[in-house]
Amino acid sequence: MLSTKPSSYLAPLHLLQLLTKTQSLKLTQQTHARVCHLGLHQNPIILTNLINAYSRSKNPLQSQILFNSIELKDACLYNTLINGYVKNNLPHECFDIFNTMCQSVDSFPDEFTFSTLAKLSGEIGDLLAGKWVHGKCVKLGFVTDTVLANSLMSMYGKCDGMQDARKLFDEMPQRTVSSWNIMLSRYVNGENCFPDSQVWEFVKCMLTEGLKPNEFTLSNLLTRSGRFDHGRELHCYIIRNEMNLDVDSGVHLDCCLIDMYSRNNKLSLARLVFDQMRFKNVYVWTAMMSGYLHNGDPQETVHLFCKMRRMSRVEPNEVSLLTLLSASSLIAGLLGVEQIHGLSVKNGFVNHTSLCNSLIDMYSKNGLLTSARKVFDHDCRSKDAVSWGCMISGCGLHGKGQEAVGLYDKMLTSGIKPDAISVVGVLSACSKSGLVEKGLDAYNKAIKVSGFEPTVEICSCVVDLLGRSGQVNEALTFIKAMRLEPGPSVWGALVSASVVHTNYETRVLAYKSLIEIEPENPSNYVSLSNLYASSRKWDFVADVRRTMKERNLRKSPGCSWVTVNSKTHSFLVADKAHPAADKIYEILNELTLVMKRP
């Protein structure tokens, strides 16, 4: 390399292209020095690659300094600089450079520029900016470019503009596999995704156009494979077409396969894919950790995390810590949460929104509301609906209804759109703290002001809110006026209310409704039978018991358990079998008295 002739720029060019993969600032600087030494410091191809290498090594400022020193700037140089800012998550700078580019006399924006700006708009979820980019493309006649049209489609897909995306897709003069993949990625996931049959129909249409699925198509389909048979067929297709032989896309696909097998409860097959991989990155390790967590083995999740760091020297990212957090809180409770919190601080991930959200939730559920609030106030800098929802539910869980309502109002004023779970959070907080009016107010605001579609869970909360406060008949009126079909949780809330406020008729009605919608659940029959028995209606008791027999239903007794010093003690109702039963009931009676105290 060092003996390269000054006239040749190929060697440094190849080196720079390699550097974009290594993302090393030091090597980029060394090559930059060599480029200057060889007198290539104004060569446009070398400069483009240098700017790219600096951006890839997470130094967009270096790219900008270099860019400023260039005498003649062509569109390619501008585009590379803008792209660097996109990759480094600095959206404002991109539009600033675009404006400078428009004012320059040497270069004009081209399809590459607009394609990058479309991608940027999609990534920041700015539909207005995206539409502006689209308008400019139409005006300048670039829209027939396939890659640019694909970028615009992708932007619409990310900004809730699926109708516009589809319009572009349908009107494209020529579609590539990427065009289909971009649409497919929206159809397999997200709020308005297709049902399975339509997803397959869409892929069939792609095949009839003579296009062959590639690794992107397969990974899209794998994320959707809820059915094991489909997933296995896709795995066979990957092997038959040797798609997993390429290092980059092979790792990607194996990661999807691990996830697919885990979601279908085939953990041993997921592990087989994992063990056969020669190169494993943090995504792969995390997918496997998550597989164990969701298949009920949090110990193995923690074990894999340790193996990843100690044996494979792979550094964790925010998601691996998040997965570890869920696993270790199941094993070690609060101790696990605090340790991972420490590890997150050490690794510089403490401001990551999802991680903060989990910490808030875990601290709340483990009794440390103040720690949860500290994370919420100080660490969680970019709060989303989940962050607010976790904190609101946490307050509700600790009986702090007023605080939950205050947070909910603050969330609305900060411009965060509440989702169904945060509405449930504030309603249940009000319900538990007896704040009926505030709860109803929050409900009405969500439905009437924000145009929220009530979910069954939200309706259950309203029934609970009214019922708990003694307004059992009002709760029943609410159920009758519901537009949705009332589910078990709605009638269940009415049962609780009518038990507490001893409303016999409503309780019978609620049990009967539950039997109707859950005919296989023996609990509802037993509860109804017991209720009849308590008022000596023996004929009715016999009727219910007969129906249970006819339907071959048996109720297994309810059981609770507690683990102390690794030994699990289990209890049935009115159980006196435990050696310390007398002491246990003594404490239970004391606690009951405390709970009943006004």
Place this chain on the structure above:
DNA sequence: TTAGGGTTAG
């Protein structure tokens, strides 16, 4: 120099 895919939380 432009587009599309993987692990995560309430």
